[in-house]
Amino acid sequence: MEISVAIILIALILFIIAFMIIRTTRMLKPIPFVEKLESIDIDSNKIAEMLSKAIKIKTIASDLEGISFKTFLELHRMLEKSYPLVHQYLEKIVISEATLLYIWKGKNPELKPVLFGAHQDVVPADDQTLEAWTYPPFSGQIADGYIWGRGTLDIKSQMIALLEAIERLLADGFNPQRTIMLGFGQDEEIGGKKGAAKIVSYLKENNIQLAAMMDEGGSIMYNTIPGVSTPTALVGIAEKGHLSLRLHTEGQPGHSSMPGKNMAIGRLSKALARLADNPQPIRMKALKDLYTGLGSTASFGMQFIFANLWFFGPIAKKQVEANPQTNASIRTTTALTMIKGGVKENVLPHTAEAIVNMRLLPGDTIAKVCDRVRKIIDDEQVRFEPVEDGYWEASPVSDIDIPPYKLLDLTIRKVFEDVAVAPYLVLGATDARYYAEISDSVFRFCPFVLGKEDLQRMHGIDERLSVEGLGKMVQFFHELIRVWSVAEF
Ligand SMILES: [Zn+2]
Numbered sequence: 001m002e003i004s005v006a007i008i009l010i011a012l013i014l015f016i017i018a019f020m021i022i023r024t025t026r027m028l029k030p031i032p033f034v035e036k037l038e039s040i041d042i043d044s045n046k047i048a049e050m051l052s053k054a055i056k057i058k059t060i061a062s063d064l065e066g067i068s069f070k071t072f073l074e075l076h077r078m079l080e081k082s083y084p085l086v087h088q089y090l091e092k093i094v095i096s097e098a099t100l101l102y103i104w105k106g107k108n109p110e111l112k113p114v115l116f117g118a119h120q121d122v123v124p125a126d127d128q129t130l131e132a133w134t135y136p137p138f139s140g141q142i143a144d145g146y147i148w149g150r151g152t153l154d155i156k157s158q159m160i161a162l163l164e165a166i167e168r169l170l171a172d173g174f175n176p177q178r179t180i181m182l183g184f185g186q187d188e189e190i191g192g193k194k195g196a197a198k199i200v201s202y203l204k205e206n207n208i209q210l211a212a213m214m215d216e217g218g219s220i221m222y223n224t225i226p227g228v229s230t231p232t233a234l235v236g237i238a239e240k241g242h243l244s245l246r247l248h249t250e251g252q253p254g255h256s257s258m259p260g261k262n263m264a265i266g267r268l269s270k271a272l273a274r275l276a277d278n279p280q281p282i283r284m285k286a287l288k289d290l291y292t293g294l295g296s297t298a299s300f301g302m303q304f305i306f307a308n309l310w311f312f313g314p315i316a317k318k319q320v321e322a323n324p325q326t327n328a329s330i331r332t333t334t335a336l337t338m339i340k341g342g343v344k345e346n347v348l349p350h351t352a353e354a355i356v357n358m359r360l361l362p363g364d365t366i367a368k369v370c371d372r373v374r375k376i377i378d379d380e381q382v383r384f385e386p387v388e389d390g391y392w393e394a395s396p397v398s399d400i401d402i403p404p405y406k407l408l409d410l411t412i413r414k415v416f417e418d419v420a421v422a423p424y425l426v427l428g429a430t431d432a433r434y435y436a437e438i439s440d441s442v443f444r445f446c447p448f449v450l451g452k453e454d455l456q457r458m459h460g461i462d463e464r465l466s467v468e469g470l471g472k473m474v475q476f477f478h479e480l481i482r483v484w485s486v487a488e489f
Contacts (some may be wrong), residue, residue, distance in 0.1 A: 044471030049300035055140035061121035072098035111178035117215035118158035119188035167171035176485035194432035210439035215432035217444020227302030236426035236444030241360030244390030293422030
């Protein structure tokens with residue numbers, strides 16, 4: 001009797017293991033082979049000179065009034081001079097003060113246009129770090145195989161590469177089937193309200209829907225995804241929303257020598273502690289999609305786990321939560337960022353307030369998250385509301401089972417050798433979110449290769465891009481513009 005129970009048990013375990021392995025092998029689908037693209041003959045050094053010129057022009061968004069407005073106009077003049085064919089054959093529309101929309105009319109009006117985005121503005125360089133830069137942040141120095149300065153990675157390089165690619169296509173007599181647009185905002189770094197948002201309003205007023213759009217976002221990364229040694233092109237298919245909440249409460253004011261029980265700071269602190277201790281629920285979807293995209297380029301071990309989350313869910317959850325970056329990919333995050341209360345060490349304040357900054361996972365609406373926050377705080381005396389201009393919903397998630405994504409995936413693999421392509425969730429905010437109103441297919445990708453340490457350079461010290469990398473960007477856009485412009489989608 002006991003033996004037969006043991007046999008049944010062993011058979012059951014073997015059956016479960018076999019079932020798990022079958023599920024894993026389905027996740028491990030190989031990346032189809034593609035013939036490497038024959039590169040077009042381009043002069044990377046000359047393109048580097050162009051980017052260098054653009055870097056030297058200090059287009060900082062935070063002061064796009066008065067003097068600095070002139071810097072944007074200077075950049076426009078530089079572009080006009082450098083890209084004569086673009087300015088001859090494309091319609092250029094200036095929106096707001098300095099936002100640029102270029103339209104290259106296609107032959108076939110039946111096909112919806114596609115739009116490629118980038119932004120002209122850059123963040124300033126912190127005065128206190130200037131000494132630490134190898135070359136000054138607005139020098140546009142070309143040295144050691146790199147172009148150095150603000151905007152090389154974020155993201156004048158994308159703007160220059162797009163213009164170079166179109167200038168080249170025009171020189172070769174290329175005529176697109178569908179209309180190609182370029183949208184270069186002026187204020188991405190401070191919210192994009194006068195730039196991308198206004199481009200989208202303009203297109204909406206003209207009843208234009210886009211077949212697809214591509215903006216800055218992920219890039220080709222080395223050694224950043226657990227269990228993956230192949231460089232991976234991360235294509236953003238969604239971005240998180242944003243919700244800053246102001247919490248405030250009142251207490252009994254008075255002299256600190258005779259405190260009552262109802263203290264504003266105490267009450268607020270309890271609410272904040274509850275929020276910190278009770279994170280928002282997780283959804284593994286973004287990571288599951290990422291590993292599905294990676295297929296056989298991810299290790300068997302990782303795919304075994306992701307193919308069988310029904311079993312490994314709790315273990316995987318622990319691992320993913322331990323890393324702030326992966327944690328942010330699976331849940332709406334809660335960050336306690338500001339607190340204010342009291343003016344004197346011996347006075348009980350009447351009020352106390354705090355700011356909690358949350359980044360919303362697609363699917364978690366502002367209303368839903370506010371509801372959860374109310375339940376977690378569980379104290380009607382602590383009131384909260386979204387900070388003015390400090391909230392927007394997460395973007396929709398673009399489908400990847402459609403021709404624009406598949407062609408993008410293919411182009412990445414054709415231009416960059418031995419690269420895996422996978423969709424991911426962008427944790428910060430980009431101009432691309434505005435385009436969801438006029439397109440279901442919004443992708444966020446910068447065609448350059450980055451190591452882990454390069455991420456610190458964006459908005460940091462020694463931002464730089466290799467001359468060779470810039471050349472590749474031009475190759476990439478030359479191909480993608482060509483492919484997207486003739487494909488029937
Ligand atoms: Zn940017």
